[in-house]
Amino acid sequence: MTDLGVQDAAAKADHMVNPASLAASMIDERAPDIVEALNDMPPELAVAVLLHLPPDRAIEVLDQPGLEREPELITLMPRTVAAKLLAGVSADRLADVFRQVKEPHCSELLDLLDPGTRVNIRRLLEYPKDTAGSIMTTEFASVPSTYTVGQTLDYIRHVESSRETVYAIYVLDPLSKKLVKTITLRRLITGDPEAQVLSVARPGRLITATPLMDREDVARLISKYDLLAVPVVDHGRVIGIVTVDDVIDAIVQESTEDVQKFGGMAAINEPYMEVGFWQMMKKRGGWLCALFLSEMLTASAMQGYEGELEKAIVLTLFIPLIMSSGGNSGSQATSLLIRALALRELEIKDWWHVALREVPNGLALGTMLGLVGIVRISLWQYLGFYDYGEHWLLIALTVGVALIGIVLFGSLTGSMLPFILQRIGFDPASASAPFVATLVDVTGLVIYFTVASIILRGTLL
Amino acid sequence: MTDLGVQDAAAKADHMVNPASLAASMIDERAPDIVEALNDMPPELAVAVLLHLPPDRAIEVLDQPGLEREPELITLMPRTVAAKLLAGVSADRLADVFRQVKEPHCSELLDLLDPGTRVNIRRLLEYPKDTAGSIMTTEFASVPSTYTVGQTLDYIRHVESSRETVYAIYVLDPLSKKLVKTITLRRLITGDPEAQVLSVARPGRLITATPLMDREDVARLISKYDLLAVPVVDHGRVIGIVTVDDVIDAIVQESTEDVQKFGGMAAINEPYMEVGFWQMMKKRGGWLCALFLSEMLTASAMQGYEGELEKAIVLTLFIPLIMSSGGNSGSQATSLLIRALALRELEIKDWWHVALREVPNGLALGTMLGLVGIVRISLWQYLGFYDYGEHWLLIALTVGVALIGIVLFGSLTGSMLPFILQRIGFDPASASAPFVATLVDVTGLVIYFTVASIILRGTLL
Numbered sequence: 059m060t061d062l063g064v065q066d067a068a069a070k071a072d073h074m075v076n077p078a079s080l081a082a083s084m085i086d087e088r089a090p091d092i093v094e095a096l097n098d099m100p101p102e103l104a105v106a107v108l109l110h111l112p113p114d115r116a117i118e119v120l121d122q123p124g125l126e127r128e129p130e131l132i133t134l135m136p137r138t139v140a141a142k143l144l145a146g147v148s149a150d151r152l153a154d155v156f157r158q159v160k161e162p163h164c165s166e167l168l169d170l171l172d173p174g175t176r177v178n179i180r181r182l183l184e185y186p187k188d189t190a191g192s193i194m195t196t197e198f199a200s201v202p203s204t205y206t207v208g209q210t211l212d213y214i215r216h217v218e219s220s221r222e223t224v225y226a227i228y229v230l231d232p233l234s235k236k237l238v239k240t241i242t243l244r245r246l247i248t249g250d251p252e253a254q255v256l257s258v259a260r261p262g263r264l265i266t267a268t269p270l271m272d273r274e275d276v277a278r279l280i281s282k283y284d285l286l287a288v289p290v291v292d293h294g295r296v297i298g299i300v301t302v303d304d305v306i307d308a309i310v311q312e313s314t315e316d317v318q319k320f321g322g323m324a325a326i327n328e329p330y331m332e333v334g335f336w337q338m339m340k341k342r343g344g345w346l347c348a349l350f351l352s353e354m355l356t357a358s359a360m361q362g363y364e365g366e367l368e369k370a371i372v373l374t375l376f377i378p379l380i381m382s383s384g385g386n387s388g389s390q391a392t393s394l395l396i397r398a399l400a401l402r403e404l405e406i407k408d409w410w411h412v413a414l415r416e417v418p419n420g421l422a423l424g425t426m427l428g429l430v431g432i433v434r435i436s437l438w439q440y441l442g443f444y445d446y447g448e449h450w451l452l453i454a455l456t457v458g459v460a461l462i463g464i465v466l467f468g469s470l471t472g473s474m475l476p477f478i479l480q481r482i483g484f485d486p487a488s489a490s491a492p493f494v495a496t497l498v499d500v501t502g503l504v505i506y507f508t509v510a511s512i513i514l515r516g517t518l519l
Numbered sequence: 520m521t522d523l524g525v526q527d528a529a530a531k532a533d534h535m536v537n538p539a540s541l542a543a544s545m546i547d548e549r550a551p552d553i554v555e556a557l558n559d560m561p562p563e564l565a566v567a568v569l570l571h572l573p574p575d576r577a578i579e580v581l582d583q584p585g586l587e588r589e590p591e592l593i594t595l596m597p598r599t600v601a602a603k604l605l606a607g608v609s610a611d612r613l614a615d616v617f618r619q620v621k622e623p624h625c626s627e628l629l630d631l632l633d634p635g636t637r638v639n640i641r642r643l644l645e646y647p648k649d650t651a652g653s654i655m656t657t658e659f660a661s662v663p664s665t666y667t668v669g670q671t672l673d674y675i676r677h678v679e680s681s682r683e684t685v686y687a688i689y690v691l692d693p694l695s696k697k698l699v700k701t702i703t704l705r706r707l708i709t710g711d712p713e714a715q716v717l718s719v720a721r722p723g724r725l726i727t728a729t730p731l732m733d734r735e736d737v738a739r740l741i742s743k744y745d746l747l748a749v750p751v752v753d754h755g756r757v758i759g760i761v762t763v764d765d766v767i768d769a770i771v772q773e774s775t776e777d778v779q780k781f782g783g784m785a786a787i788n789e790p791y792m793e794v795g796f797w798q799m800m801k802k803r804g805g806w807l808c809a810l811f812l813s814e815m816l817t818a819s820a821m822q823g824y825e826g827e828l829e830k831a832i833v834l835t836l837f838i839p840l841i842m843s844s845g846g847n848s849g850s851q852a853t854s855l856l857i858r859a860l861a862l863r864e865l866e867i868k869d870w871w872h873v874a875l876r877e878v879p880n881g882l883a884l885g886t887m888l889g890l891v892g893i894v895r896i897s898l899w900q901y902l903g904f905y906d907y908g909e910h911w912l913l914i915a916l917t918v919g920v921a922l923i924g925i926v927l928f929g930s931l932t933g934s935m936l937p938f939i940l941q942r943i944g945f946d947p948a949s950a951s952a953p954f955v956a957t958l959v960d961v962t963g964l965v966i967y968f969t970v971a972s973i974i975l976r977g978t979l980l
Binding site: 086087088090124211214215218219223224225243244245247248261262263265277280281282283284286302303305306307309310313314316317318320321322323326329330331335338339342343345346347349350351353354356357360361364367368371374375376377378379381382383385386387389390392393394395396397398401403404408411412415418419422423426427430431434444465490491492495496499503 | 547548549551585672675676679680684685686704705706708709722723724726738741742743744745747763764766767768770771774775777778779781782783784787790791792796799800803804806807808810811812814815817818821822825828829832835836837838839840842843844846847848850851853854855856857858859862864865869872873876879880883884887888891892895905926951952953956957960964
């Protein structure tokens with residue numbers, strides 16, 4: 059609500075195409091609000107506005123993860139201006155931007171940077187996606203352990219404006235440059251200026267990440283130990299830091315991907331309205347086709363019971379009901395286990411504990427549904443809503459027993475699938491609800507018709 | 520891996536029941552690691568260990584959100600010790616703990632606190648669950664705007680140990696006590712000690728939360744503006760702050776709830792292995808029964824087509840395939856829209872934009888599946904895997920056309936349901952995959968049999 063001013067400005071942009079006055083109206087806004095306004099403008103206008111902002115504000119805007127089309131905006135700027143602005147943008151943001159750009163444009167953009175930064179960014183670009191290395195920034199505050207508290211404070215005052223965070227300060231061994239301790243700014247300011255910087259360090263082991271650590275695990279470290287940043291350490295040396303705001307973005311993105319995968323589609327991280335038709339078809343169509351092809355097995359399974367179907371057409375009435383119950387119980391178990399594995403409450407080796415719990419769970423839930431089913435059929439028969447024939451009680455029994463078996467099977471399949479996926483190196487969240495349902499559907503039909511052939515033998519079948 | 524030491528210690532606790540030496544072995548560990556060890560001990564031992572820790576470390580441990588059975592542990596302590604320790608625990612953590620305790624025990628615990636804190640906690644307990652008020656802490660750093668930079672720094676040094684964060688400092692009007700500006704510690708240390716504290720404030724509007732704001736919206740503010748804390752303001756006065764680590768916990772919890780709701784069950788926030796059998800039955804059984812009862816409509820729908828089924832038993836073969844395709848396309852659309860609404864990419868008023876996009880999406884995806892289905896039936900017929908009878912081509916056509924209708928209907932239902940739920944005040948994430956599938960299943964059957972009765976009239980039907 060409060061940033062209406064900026065958005066109105068953007069809306070009026072077409073009429074009042076005066077970038078200078080637009081920039082002037084934005085100068086006191088927060089960078090994320092300016093970003094929202096720029097995202098709504100045609101790229102040429104957005105660039106013109108950026109160029110009219112004071113350079114430090116323009117840099118702040120370019121540093122925002124929310125700024126869209128950043129490579130395009132940079133390309134539209136005069137090269138010298140672009141180079142000057144990019145020099146101020148943080149390394150992790152630059153790496154993020156360059157990661158979206160294909161060659162040869164990526165190299166062209168890299169040429170705008172000074173040689174030191176260029177090497178730096180090239181190194182960041184080499185870390186695989188979603189690792190600590192790929193989201194870390196290389197601009198952090200570090201001092202040798204020979205510094206005093208006062209010297210460290212002076213240093214922090216000096217570098218404050220060029221560091222993503224100065225709340226965590228890394229104390230290095232003066233010779234080997236290896237990380238000795240992490241100190242916090244809040245403790246630093248309480249220290250005696252003459253004392254050694256290590257005097258304000260707190261006891262306890264160092265919390266560090268490795269460059270190839272999954273960003274989810276880095277997020278877990280930061281959240282567990284309530285850190286503002288975690289140092290990424292390679293052979294004892296700090297090569298970068300991951301800050302808490304990078305981690306929040308990562309957590310939100312991961313949970314979006316989890317929900318979408320669970321919904322049975324490839325993950326899309328762009329806003330819904332910005333995904334093109336063909337990309338949408340690719341992300342949804344692939345999975346939908348794969349599920350459709352697997353689900354065709356149900357048709358094959360049904361063909362196998364054609365004889366039974368012809369003799370007892372009444373059995374077909376309950377096929378959707380029975381199949382969906384298996385899918386639902388599987389989907390519940392999967393959603394529980396996906397989260398338990400993601401939050402590291404459980405490990406792969408705990409699979410049998412889970413299986414031992416899901417057997418009574420599945421039996422109890424199945425019995426519950428089975429009883430409801432039997433009551434429903436008996437009630438309809440008794441009240442005359444439908445006539446299931448003279449063997450209606452046996453049919454009700456078939457449905458009830460089949461439900462116990464199917465819900466048990468669904469709960470077990472749904473709970474074990476995330477373990478199996480994790481074991482073979484996939485994200486457990488790929489155990490989508492539709493995938494589990496498909497697995498359970500075919501087996502559900504087999505269970506149903508097997509139970510039917512036992513209970514109804516000699517009567518209907 | 521690194522906290523193996525502590526966990527081993529916990530594992531050995533039964534044998535070496537010497538709380539003093541256990542406490543001594545933990546003294547240099549990080550509080551979250553001590554918490555993990557205590558969680559694995561019987562409560563009596565955990566309390567004994569806590570009492571052997573230096574009071575400031577014990578307070579730090581009690582302050583950790585991960586500590587389980589905290590009310591029980593406190594009750595097991597001598598009252599005077601408990602009172603001394605609780606006095607050091609932060610207000611938001613205390614409120615969290617007390618929220619888990621039922622009366623009259625809650626009042627007994629509250630009596631351990633000094634009168635000031637007690638009033639404070641009682642006020643926090645009044646805020647509804649999941650609001651900014653319920654997760655905020657009342658211990659923050661604030662100074663009047665008449666202070667100089669130097670005075671503010673002195674004040675921060677003085678209160679540092681008793682505040683959850685001192686990285687954000689709230690500058691208040693000396694008379695009205697209303698919030699004037701937020702300043703950051705990093706900017707404060709770079710300021711001239713003689714200058715007014717407001718000289719280091721940055722321009723731009725204040726970012727604040729209201730006490731009844733949803734914690735998800737607070738999380739969004741913190742993440743958008745990269746804040747370490749956001750002040751909760753009531754009538755212009757700061758009544759507390761929400762820090763970034765509270766928000767991370769909130770985001771993780773919300774996304775767990777979203778996945779579980781989407782999986783078709785009531786949200787469970789406890790670790791999987793700690794949920795009791797009956798609680799599990801309640802959380803899963805309720806939804807499962809509700810879905811089962813709705814899904815019974817499929818049996819009623821099928822009854823209506825009994826005549827068709829008897830004449831063309833071949834139609835039953837494709838019922839599972841067709842129903843699952845509707846469910847899958849609905850589940851995809853729902854997962855996309857749940858996230859888009861949760862991330863505030865879309866608002867309720869955008870529903871028709873989404874509907875306009877889902878019509879071509881659903882038609883295209885349905886056509887794709889329809890073609891695959893026609894090819895499958897023709898291929899089986901041609902290769903002699905199964906004989907669908909002389910009208911096989913018409914049957915294939917029926918399946919193909921029905922798929923287009925059902926996938927279109929699934930995509931539309933799945934995408935509109937989250938809007939409807941949000942509109943009537945529910946969490947859009949309650950539009951679980953099984954719920955969507957159930958809605959689509961009944962309609963899917965009607966579409967299938969309607970298409971069949973049109974295409975197969977005069978031949979099979």
